[in-house]
Amino acid sequence: MRICFTSDFHGRRTLYDQLDTLLRREQPNLVILGGDMLPDGREHDPDGTQAAWVHEVLAPWIDTLKQVVPGLAVACCMGNHDWLRSEAAVRAEQDAGRLTLLEMQRVWNYKGVNFLGCPFSPPTPHFVKDYERLDTPEDRLPDFEGPIWATQNGRVRQLSVEEHFRQSPTLDAELAPLATPDDPWILVAHTPPYDTNLDRLPNLDYPIGSKAVRRFIESRRPFCALHGHIHEAPEVTGGYFDEVGGVLCINPGQTHERLQAVLFDTDEPRATLRHTVFA
Numbered sequence: 001m002r003i004c005f006t007s008d009f010h011g012r013r014t015l016y017d018q019l020d021t022l023l024r025r026e027q028p029n030l031v032i033l034g035g036d037m038l039p040d041g042r043e044h045d046p047d048g049t050q051a052a053w054v055h056e057v058l059a060p061w062i063d064t065l066k067q068v069v070p071g072l073a074v075a076c077c078m079g080n081h082d083w084l085r086s087e088a089a090v091r092a093e094q095d096a097g098r099l100t101l102l103e104m105q106r107v108w109n110y111k112g113v114n115f116l117g118c119p120f121s122p123p124t125p126h127f128v129k130d131y132e133r134l135d136t137p138e139d140r141l142p143d144f145e146g147p148i149w150a151t152q153n154g155r156v157r158q159l160s161v162e163e164h165f166r167q168s169p170t171l172d173a174e175l176a177p178l179a180t181p182d183d184p185w186i187l188v189a190h191t192p193p194y195d196t197n198l199d200r201l202p203n204l205d206y207p208i209g210s211k212a213v214r215r216f217i218e219s220r221r222p223f224c225a226l227h228g229h230i231h232e233a234p235e236v237t238g239g240y241f242d243e244v245g246g247v248l249c250i251n252p253g254q255t256h257e258r259l260q261a262v263l264f265d266t267d268e269p270r271a272t273l274r275h276t277v278f279a
């Protein structure tokens with residue numbers, strides 16, 4: 001099976017247009033969007049911005065694409081810039097047969113490969129916290145200023161950073177109870193594993209990926225792991241893939257102008273792996 005994976009478009013039309021061109025040319029079996037695919041919603045109106053965009057922009061984009069790439073399946077994972085409320089819009093498009101939402105509680109099988117999605121990331125200094133968690137029980141509460149908005153329980157409400165992270169399980173605890181899918185399986189986790197080529201920023205001299213995701217990969221051993229979230233990592237480290245416990249992990253990175261995506265064949269992922277920008 002030929003897979004195209006990319007992430008972190010943040011609703012940018014130019015990136016969706018470039019992906020359309022790439023998919024028309026390459027004709028893969030499956031394209032996966034690894035989270036943060038929607039435009040940032042206005043903080044008081046997550047329903048009116050992101051959800052509308054899913055129905056009015058993403059859905060027609062998929063419909064056009066499927067006409068020119070016969071048999072193409074589309075899958076996606078949510079990310080930390082996506083509102084929890086937007087998940088309902090994505091699920092509605094899933095019910096309409098347009099795409100598959102990759103999630104933690106349900107394994108998706110496509111052409112003999114199992115997929116698991118994980119939307120969560122450790123705390124970031126942005127206002128949407130729905131898909132953010134403290135990474136491990138040892139982590140301290142983040143030192144961010146100001147109120148945030150969360151949409152748990154189907155309501156938008158203001159709460160403090162401390163309240164959100166204290167009331168939510170850690171990412172470690174979210175991952176621990178999951179059953180390991182049957183082989184071969186692919187993990188799509190928005191956040192890359194800690195201390196790899198995939199989790200570095202230019203202005204920080206320490207890794208910012210997830211220790212919980214790293215432990216999950218090491219202990220559950222997927223066939224490969226696909227990530228996004230840290231746009232600049234390949235530029236900083238010179239690598240868009242790495243190994244964690246022998247598992248091939250990929251973060252294509254992303255820019256605002258030029259599409260960063262990877263293509264590979266599940267029969268021989270290492271030998272067939274290609275990036276749209278990096279050699």
Ligand SMILES: [Zn+2]
Binds near residue numbers: 190228
């Ligand atoms: Zn992100």
